[in-house]
Amino acid sequence: MQIYLDNAATSMIKPEIVAKSMYKFMINNGTTSGRGSYKKAIQSDRLVYETRKSVASLFNFDNPKNVIFTSNITESLNLAINGILKEDDHVITSSLEHNAVWRCLKTLEKDRSINISKVKASTEGFSNPQDVENAIQENTKLIIFNHASNVLGTIQPIKEIGKIAKKYNIPFLVDTAQTAGTYPIDIQNDNIDLLAFTGHKCLFGPMGTGGLVINWDGNINPLKSGGTGGDSAYEYQPNYYPNKLETGTLNVSGLVGLGEAIKFINKEGIQNIHNKEKELIKYTLRKLQDIDSIEVYGPKDSEKIVGVISFNMKNKIPEEVAYELDTKYNIMVRAGLHCSPNAHELIGTKSIGTIRIGIGYFNEKEEIDILINALKEIAND
């Protein structure tokens, strides 16, 4: 029996219909969407549109044209950040960003002389919206925050930060890698201008899907130039969405799978998914804290985190523990810095990293019990 607890990396277990629908599409259709003008291409197009609509409606957004598909959330974030920031612009971000944001910003710091203000966070990963407001300057052109940390799980105060961003007319970009599908997100109510999402984590879609939902009317320069299925004689990217920022052949089979995955989530209900995970998180935190030699990081409160829990074991390096969990107990977790050096800096684990478990909708209490027993045995070794 294998136990998968790395849902923060990807949702290994997906609803069966996701893979089935992708297979069906590849066998029965398999054409590219675009102005093909034959029936199958038109069907392919329609399927992509339906997924655009589903994504929009999942986030309470009513404009499918502004749902841009990308190959993953890293691309979405790169697209928004590179597309908006210019020379000498100022950007405000959290102290827990993933490298998808952090490396992107550091590169622009080097190439376009942008200035970065990192809003400080507590050792548990809490950020104060007031600190965001205090950091705003005349040339602040973008505010970027992850919705929840992929190391500490801490849910960030998106709604309040979004409200501040609106007050100063600064676009607000939110990285929903750890929350879309598992935590209710409302692009209007949560004051989000640019919502980056990934298809393959809590949305249960396949890898190779993701996108950016644009609830903002400012200009975003395209990251890529290429064919958009129309206007071919015009030698630049067209000025309308989604084609301006979406170019080349789409991962149509992937988007078909993503469409089915979102249908599944709507059927189960995000609130039900969230409640089940919250119970599991609560249970896991309690059990983990019972083991003396284990130090758990982050808020240790199921109301304040998503299913991401980082911890370390006394006298053992994270990779060792992860290795034993995998080889002896068939339990999959992740060890290391998790591409978020800033978050580790907060908790003092920048040199050793942490063991991270990612709890998902398909995990069960029994699996947590097996994990806890395994950890106890490893600790006593």
Next chain:
Amino acid sequence: MYLESIDLRFIQPCTTHTSRIRIKADLSRDTSELFPYINSYIKSCLYNNKSQNITFTYEGKIITIFKESLTITKLINETDAYEMMDYVKNIINKIYNDKDFIEPSYEMNKLPSPIELYKLLPKLNCKKCGEATCMSFASKLLNGQSSLKRCLHMYECCNNENLEKLEDMLLTIGYEV
């Protein structure tokens, strides 16, 4: 559901606005019984009772619903096309559901006069369309007895603006262009 689906059949660029597209789509059933209700429900609808179609504009696009098909012009891209088809499907189903509360209107579209069309033609009387004069071509266009494509001079660059106006006029009457 009354109208189960609208299926896109054909996409082509708009004639003058080459960055826009127009589409033809099939309706999963005949909705012509609802036309008088649509005529009443949607303001500024043009009901062509004789040729059994109904035209209205929405967000700058011209939508013409025939017995079992529709055309939409001036769309931005495919996503726009699907959004508009969703809009039409939803509104048809809504009108069907609320039928008992809507007073049907049989008020017909007032056709433009041939002179209104003539004003937009090249007025060269070149006879290439098969008619002796542009005025008689205009009448034939109005009766659906000739097609705008027969006037070769219309498609010259200098006539672009008038071509678009003529196309819109003919589309609004319910003719395909």
